[in-house]
Amino acid sequence: DTGVSQNPRHKITKRGQNVTFRCDPISEHNRLYWYRQTLGQGPEFLTYFQNEAQLEKSRLLSDRFSAERPKGSFSTLEIQRTEQGDSAMYLCASSTWTRNTDTQYFGPGTRLTVL
Amino acid sequence: QKEVEQNSGPLSVPEGAIASLNCTYSDRGSQSFFWYRQYSGKSPELIMSIYSNGDKEDGRFTAQLNKASQYVSLLIRDSQPSDSATYLCAGSPFGGNQFYFGTGTSLTVIP
Numbered sequence: 001d002t003g004v005s006q007n008p009r010h011k012i013t014k015r016g017q018n019v020t021f022r023c024d025p026i027s028e029h030n031r032l033y034w035y036r037q038t039l040g041q042g043p044e045f046l047t048y049f050q051n052e053a054q055l056e057k058s059r060l061l062s063d064r065f066s067a068e069r070p071k072g073s074f075s076t077l078e079i080q081r082t083e084q085g086d087s088a089m090y091l092c093a094s095s096t097w098t099r100n101t102d103t104q105y106f107g108p109g110t111r112l113t114v115l
Numbered sequence: 116q117k118e119v120e121q122n123s124g125p126l127s128v129p130e131g132a133i134a135s136l137n138c139t140y141s142d143r144g145s146q147s148f149f150w151y152r153q154y155s156g157k158s159p160e161l162i163m164s165i166y167s168n169g170d171k172e173d174g175r176f177t178a179q180l181n182k183a184s185q186y187v188s189l190l191i192r193d194s195q196p197s198d199s200a201t202y203l204c205a206g207s208p209f210g211g212n213q214f215y216f217g218t219g220t221s222l223t224v225i226p
Contacts, residue, residue, distance in 0.1 A: 002160070033214065040123075042203050042216030043159065056212045091158055102147065102207060104214065106158040 002026070004107035006092050012113045013082055020078045021110045025094030032075050033104060034067055035091040043091055049075060082114045118142055119206050121217035129225050134191040136220050138204030141185070145206035145215075148180060148187045153201045153219065162202075163189070194224045 003026040013019050025032050030051050035043035046065065048056040051072040064082075069075040079086055089111050093104035119140045128134045140148075147166040151159035165171045165178040165187065177190040187206075191198055201219040 035216075040218065042119075042121075042205075042218050043214075045213050045215070048212055089158075103149070103161060103164050105161065106151075109158045 002105040002107065004092060004094050004105055006090075006107040006110050008110060009108060010111050010113075012115065014115050015082060015084060017082055018078065018080045019082055019112065020076055021090055021092075021112075023075045023077070023092030023094075023107055025074070025092070026105060027073075029094035029096045029105075030072065031095045031097070031102065031104075032069055033093045033095070034075070034077050035093065037089045037091055037109075038087075046077070079112075082112075084114045087112055087114045118145075118215035119204055119217040121202075121204050121220050123218055124221040125223055126220055127223045127225055128194050130194060130196060132194050132224075134194045134198065134222055134224070136189040136191075136202050136204075136222065138187045138189075138217055139185055140187070140206045140215070142206065142208065142215070143182075143185070144208045147207045148178070149205040149207070149214075150176075150178060150187075150189045151203040151205065151216075152198075153203055155201075159203055191222075194222075196224045196226050199223050 005024045032049045034046040037043045049069040064080045067077045089109045091109045092107045095104040150162045153159045163178045165180045171178045175192045179188045203219045204217040207214045
């Protein structure tokens with residue numbers, strides 16, 4: 001257990017529905033990342049927060065995806081009008097900048113299945 | 116062109132042998148590199164990080180970085196069946212705003 005938690009662990013939804021996932025990072029970590037991972041692929045970067053500010057967002061990310069980190073602690077990732085292609089594992093990672101490097105610790109992930 | 120590339124394998128080694136995993140990267144701005152292990156159905160767990168040229172050892176694991184040739188490798192000595200997993204290589208530019216992962220190399224250690 002890395003100390004990063006994600007909820008729910010599994011989500012099954014019908015195409016067109018909205019879903020929201022939550023990530024609680026390690027408490028002293030000010031950086032938070034969201035990734036998407038499909039079978040046989042490495043994690044694909046979605047977005048990055050430093051405290052409450054969203055500093056990076058993947059150019060490939062559809063505008064159906066939005067993320068927030070309102071108080072610089074937990075974060076939510078929302079997918080609107082889900083599509084079958086959104087089925088994947090959604091991973092959250094947190095980190096802090098230490099000794100000129102940034103080591104990420106991953107949560108257990110939320111597995112999304114869109115029917 | 117992918118930022119980080121790995122041979123997807125599968126790579127099979129007998130128990131007790133050395134497993135060698137390789138990774139190349141295209142962005143010369145990448146400063147820090149990480150190796151993660153991922154068991155099937157689980158999230159990635161950090162094995163090692165490296166950001167200086169040369170070798171870094173931690174127990175049975177040795178990471179090697181060659182910035183001139185833009186490659187990173189991971190050696191696992193005395194491989195155990197419990198090392199069977201997918202190994203992900205990741206790179207990050209200075210500042211760590213984005214991390215680029217390879218597709219992973221599947222390793223099987225045969226008892």
